[in-house]
Amino acid sequence: MRARIEDVAAAAGVSMKTVSRVLNNEPNVREETRRRVQEVVERLHYAPNLSARSLAAQRSYVVALMYDNPSRNYLMEIQVGVLDACRAQHYNLVLGPTHWGTEGFLGEVTGLIRQSRVEGLVLTPPLTDDAALLATLDGLGVPFASISPQVQTGRIGVTLDEHAAAAEMVTYLISLGHRRIGHITGHRSHGGCAWRHAGYREALARAGIEYDPELVIAGEFDYESGVRTGGRLLDLPERPTAIFAANDDTAAGVLRAASLRGLEVPRDLSLCGFDDTPMSQQINPPLTTVRQPSRAMGRLATLELIKAIRGPEAGRMLRVDYALQLRESAAPYRAPR
Amino acid sequence: MRARIEDVAAAAGVSMKTVSRVLNNEPNVREETRRRVQEVVERLHYAPNLSARSLAAQRSYVVALMYDNPSRNYLMEIQVGVLDACRAQHYNLVLGPTHWGTEGFLGEVTGLIRQSRVEGLVLTPPLTDDAALLATLDGLGVPFASISPQVQTGRIGVTLDEHAAAAEMVTYLISLGHRRIGHITGHRSHGGCAWRHAGYREALARAGIEYDPELVIAGEFDYESGVRTGGRLLDLPERPTAIFAANDDTAAGVLRAASLRGLEVPRDLSLCGFDDTPMSQQINPPLTTVRQPSRAMGRLATLELIKAIRGPEAGRMLRVDYALQLRESAAPYRAPR
DNA sequence: CTGTTAGCGCTTTCAA
């Protein structure tokens, strides 16, 4: 039926081991032999049996992408990048949905590692900042790369300066003339939340605007909490003229809250978010927000992970750039009616 | 290090084969023996080596989810369902991104099948309706299940009556008093497009409203085409008072087009979409649309596929229900200003 | 109902 390595060896007039060496790019093969083997491989449409390879080499060539229900769009972007990197490096990807915060969470992760003989993990928020998880993985000796972790010291992965991004966004609002700027934070468990808040504070401080706790409300990174908390901000006696929401979903909710109160964005309220989800361009008006290169982040984190799997002490924490997306939802200050 | 089946056998005082039988739920094991083996399995944290199993059994236990860049949300929902089913049936999932319509497309699919020894495929639109692909798969003898195929005869998978859904949606608009109802179709290559259009026509016919080709424009299932085609409809001398867009992204674009013209939804225009993406609730006003149970569709299609893998002649085409989501974007007819 | 034996297709070790 299907060609085996033995068939290739016979057809090329070499031993199995030599074919194996060619397949795995090992040294100690004469260039001519190498070419001859490769020709036969193509002619026979030979594809190695991955199960046999894994069994013999005692390796799975599998990495897992661990997540817990973040925004679907965000995760899908990450996943595309991770998958790209896996294919390029001849690794397989296994998907690892988990229920973070539940009792069985750690078991879900270790179970997957055991079951699938996973060689390394790519972690996404909020898993990236779960100390117990990181300790467990360290204990097991399973390498992992984190995407946007809050604490980065000595870890592998890729991160983005959310503090600077938030500060830049708020500075932009200030440059438009706004001074009463509200902020809706994300869910406390999520790393980015604290950083975005800190960036907000810093921008205010740099501009000499006093921090007013009344203007900061805790949201939950979703649309509903945006409607609710945005409403509270807009119902303030002296309402903000601009709001910086901790992510796009929340901002969409604020937009709704404004609309329900007869306020128009950006005429009566400037609004901005974070993430640049596709939705942010499809709402009306299009949302000013911060773009993070999720796909590249997935790809880079995976590449670093695979480096770490291959060579201990390899793999670094990379930093990627954000980019402000200035769209119609934020406009120059106008005195409230 | 890690327990092998041999260790389990020794600890339980039985043969390897008996352990294997218990693990694979095969018959011919005394109930007491079965329990004893299971205890040891748990005690030793034994997890079978999947590579060894695949190699020995000459089976991969892998199914692939094939797709080509549909809406990220839609795909993610499908994927969650597929993954659920895979786990429940002890199958592994491999992701199969493709570039449909390019020269190398068929090679991408067959390459994946060879490389990963895939036992079956789950196909999503628009791959579901690619005759050449289906013929190739039939030729290879690889079973597949389609999600929402246009032609269903003799195939396996899950489908939804898009014709009826579209008709019901348009009938709803008519019941609100609208008679000049525009329709923006999807991309021709996508199966659903023709059906939704047919449903639109039927609803008009049933209500005795004449079909006006001027009110039907070809879109491309995305936001930009919605802005463009929606604009053209709204610029008509006698503009429609309602528009049925072939999907939510397009509808969002129409909303934008209306806004750019100073028209308010639903006051000046009733609008509805199809898919019920999360975005549809986050735009302003929330969008009336058709919900399809994507997650369940992914799960059911996968289960049928696995049935077909296990027993030839097994596996059917299932039909699932849609549900109209009536939200604020559609309202009773008001004469245009 | 249970056990024994012989591979599955590859890589590893060691020798040439």
Place this chain on the structure above:
DNA sequence: TTGAAAGCGCTAACAG
């Protein structure tokens, strides 16, 4: 630079 032999951990076929 190359090759021969010995497994990796499991299941299939057959015996008991």
